[in-house]
Amino acid sequence: MVDQKENRAAAPALGDASVSVPALRWDEPPEGPVVVVLDQTRLPVEEVELVCTDVPALVEAIRSLAVRGAPLLGLAGAYGVALAAARGYDVTEAAELLRHARPTAVNLEYGVRRAERAYRTAVEGGADEERAVAAALAEARALHREDAEASERMAEHGLALLGELLSGGGYRILTHCNTGALVSGGGGTAFGVVRAAHRAGELRRLWVDETRPLLQGARLTAYEAAREGMAYTLLTDGAAGSLFAAGEVDAVLIGADRIAADGSVANKVGSYPLAVLARYHHVPFVVVAPVTTVDLRTPDGASIEVEQRPGHEITEFAAPSAPGAGTEAGSGIPVAPLGAQAYNPAFDITPAELITAIVTENGVASPVTGDALAELCSRSPSPTETSRSGNGMMGA
Numbered sequence: 001m002v003d004q005k006e007n008r009a010a011a012p013a014l015g016d017a018s019v020s021v022p023a024l025r026w027d028e029p030p031e032g033p034v035v036v037v038l039d040q041t042r043l044p045v046e047e048v049e050l051v052c053t054d055v056p057a058l059v060e061a062i063r064s065l066a067v068r069g070a071p072l073l074g075l076a077g078a079y080g081v082a083l084a085a086a087r088g089y090d091v092t093e094a095a096e097l098l099r100h101a102r103p104t105a106v107n108l109e110y111g112v113r114r115a116e117r118a119y120r121t122a123v124e125g126g127a128d129e130e131r132a133v134a135a136a137l138a139e140a141r142a143l144h145r146e147d148a149e150a151s152e153r154m155a156e157h158g159l160a161l162l163g164e165l166l167s168g169g170g171y172r173i174l175t176h177c178n179t180g181a182l183v184s185g186g187g188g189t190a191f192g193v194v195r196a197a198h199r200a201g202e203l204r205r206l207w208v209d210e211t212r213p214l215l216q217g218a219r220l221t222a223y224e225a226a227r228e229g230m231a232y233t234l235l236t237d238g239a240a241g242s243l244f245a246a247g248e249v250d251a252v253l254i255g256a257d258r259i260a261a262d263g264s265v266a267n268k269v270g271s272y273p274l275a276v277l278a279r280y281h282h283v284p285f286v287v288v289a290p291v292t293t294v295d296l297r298t299p300d301g302a303s304i305e306v307e308q309r310p311g312h313e314i315t316e317f318a319a320p321s322a323p324g325a326g327t328e329a330g331s332g333i334p335v336a337p338l339g340a341q342a343y344n345p346a347f348d349i350t351p352a353e354l355i356t357a358i359v360t361e362n363g364v365a366s367p368v369t370g371d372a373l374a375e376l377c378s379r380s381p382s383p384t385e386t387s388r389s390g391n392g393m394m395g396a
């Protein structure tokens, strides 16, 4: 068992919309620097922090989804490198452990690379160990700030896009998995747009896919929606089709874990069926992600490694209140015959032609093309403009 200590929050989170701790933070107690993560496997029942004093503990937190969500994984990777350096561990070995903790979200390897490069550049420039550690930590903090700023801009661009795509306010938005402050250094990606619509008085209903098997929607998005005072309704993933058929969905907003150069999007399993439903029912299907999630080195969706997770996440039901519940086979409540085989991809791939728009902090690509994505990635963050440019670009 890795060395993870627990801090219990002042009050239970369930039903208490006020209690909140950051999804991830750096701390420097007298006994040495630590990375502290809010254990998302325990939400919404308890807000419990995991204090990671070394990289194996942080890797375990990533693998168990105690800390999860593409942009936040980037921060975990960057702070993990700083933690290794600050504690005198082998930075190369630590970086390798971190970047391979989960394969699909490109942000993880990006965050590791940013902090590792800062550390190496300092060392090669003659800096002593203390200054090299400081350089890695400064880079992690810079990425944290950038992600928070990106959240703000994605929310602005996304709200402007909804105004262009949908006539009048009173949006009924369906979302999948969890894409709010729990996946980010700021307000999140797709849920950040939902929050902006809510605060602008434009959100009539948030349909929340529960998102089997780990229930990020039921446990986490509902938790964030409740704290925001939103009108939200939970549904099973299989019920989404009947909502579309009833004309109850005005738009689908989802996040992303990796966007390939051709605009294919890897996101939580169940995203692709939503894209097909949205296309069949002529509903806008919008992906919201920072440019750090766009991987121009991966040519297409078939080239994205989709994480295959253990079958017990499907064949057993894990009670989130128990420490470590569901992280090991046999620790949950069986819901299938012993020995049942399970197919458990964590993500699926949605082709660009089924995506109405990709919203980033640098603007909006619609239609989604490789050129439009590359252009967005080449830009610096931009203020919101909703003019549609000739090359299919929307936003600044």
Ligand SMILES: CSC[C@H]1O[C@H](OP(=O)(O)O)[C@H](O)[C@@H]1O
Residues within 6 Å of the ligand: 065, 068, 069, 070, 071, 176, 177, 178, 179, 183, 189, 190, 216, 254, 255, 256, 257, 266, 267, 268, 269, 346
């Ligand atoms: C916008 S990042 C959130 C993204 O990450 C989730 O995956 P996981 O919970 O396995 O980390 C899901 O794909 C969300 O869309």
